[in-house]
Amino acid sequence: MMTYRGLQSLGIKLSNIGFGCWQLGGHAWGKVSEEEMVKAIYRAIDGGITLFDTAPIYGLGHSEEVLGKALGARRKDVVIATKVGLGWKKGETFEKYTDSSPANIEREIESSLRRLRTDYIDLYQIHWPDHNTSLENTFRAMEKLKKAGKIRCIGCCNFSLGLLRESLQYGEIESIQIPYSLVDRKVERDILPFCREYGISVLAYSPIARGLLAGNYDEKTKFEADDHRSRDIDEYFGSGRLAINLEIVEKVKVVARKLNMTPAQVALRWVLENPCVISAISGVKNVAQVEQNASVLNVNLPEEDMGFLSG
Numbered sequence: 001m002m003t004y005r006g007l008q009s010l011g012i013k014l015s016n017i018g019f020g021c022w023q024l025g026g027h028a029w030g031k032v033s034e035e036e037m038v039k040a041i042y043r044a045i046d047g048g049i050t051l052f053d054t055a056p057i058y059g060l061g062h063s064e065e066v067l068g069k070a071l072g073a074r075r076k077d078v079v080i081a082t083k084v085g086l087g088w089k090k091g092e093t094f095e096k097y098t099d100s101s102p103a104n105i106e107r108e109i110e111s112s113l114r115r116l117r118t119d120y121i122d123l124y125q126i127h128w129p130d131h132n133t134s135l136e137n138t139f140r141a142m143e144k145l146k147k148a149g150k151i152r153c154i155g156c157c158n159f160s161l162g163l164l165r166e167s168l169q170y171g172e173i174e175s176i177q178i179p180y181s182l183v184d185r186k187v188e189r190d191i192l193p194f195c196r197e198y199g200i201s202v203l204a205y206s207p208i209a210r211g212l213l214a215g216n217y218d219e220k221t222k223f224e225a226d227d228h229r230s231r232d233i234d235e236y237f238g239s240g241r242l243a244i245n246l247e248i249v250e251k252v253k254v255v256a257r258k259l260n261m262t263p264a265q266v267a268l269r270w271v272l273e274n275p276c277v278i279s280a281i282s283g284v285k286n287v288a289q290v291e292q293n294a295s296v297l298n299v300n301l302p303e304e305d306m307g308f309l310s311g
Helices: 034-046 062-078 104-118 135-147 160-168 189-198 241-257 263-272 288-299 303-310
Strands: 015-018 049-054 078-082 086-089 095-098 123-128 151-159 175-179 201-205 277-283
Touching: 015 288, 034 062, 034 288, 049 201, 049 277, 062 078, 062 104, 062 160, 078 104, 095 151, 104 123, 123 135, 123 175, 135 160, 151 160, 160 189, 175 189, 189 201, 241 263, 241 288, 241 303, 263 277, 263 303, 277 303
Parallel strands: 015 049, 015 277, 049 078, 078 123, 123 151, 151 175, 175 201, 201 277
Antiparallel strands: 086 095
């Protein structure tokens, strides 16, 4: 059974499992079937998942377009979380840039609303810090959208503790979206305690570490050129980290065998055991993965296994 926790400004509660829509863009994750993804969206809604997290950069607008079309009349039943401030330049090479200026925010909101086929965004998130625009100006623009009814609440993604603390001077931040998993626990030192103290909801992305914690990869794994993980050389699959991370994967497999779960389910459940996390956003490619993710809400990890994994 799906479980929920609410954002203070939203009437619809967020499901503890979120549906990550990066793959829906059909870019950077290898081969993805749009038909299968749309079926997964329908299964997710039927199963009680309310949080759908996307961004303009995912597939260069395609993720938002597909999500908006798929939701149709069921848009009222879900929480759409999208983002602003990470754009792209078209040319011979794909080039990303940050721009959270008021002028760009005004442009992007209209584009996202059009692609998503809606007249409001439930949770509008600053995708990455823009060091060329003052936080005061960014939040002034975000608050303007909120007053106009185009967004219901404001969130941020990938902010450091310093930026998060400063942002609170200029606006009300409902949530922060950050990477959090068994192989990426940096936020435990500062972000999570700060959010607990100030009542900021935490949305955890990459809880399965871009598939690494599913237990299907090793040192010999090679990703296709159109899969962004072929270029993910630092945190998860990089040669400097992979050996350490694979030791953690082996511990996850031990617990998975003991509890008759998959490694991915154990990794996802571990993230949700942290009371600071109101939703773990996991990307999926098909109905089976939706069902596998949702099933972790029916179990809790025993204390001894939490200690084994966290130690």
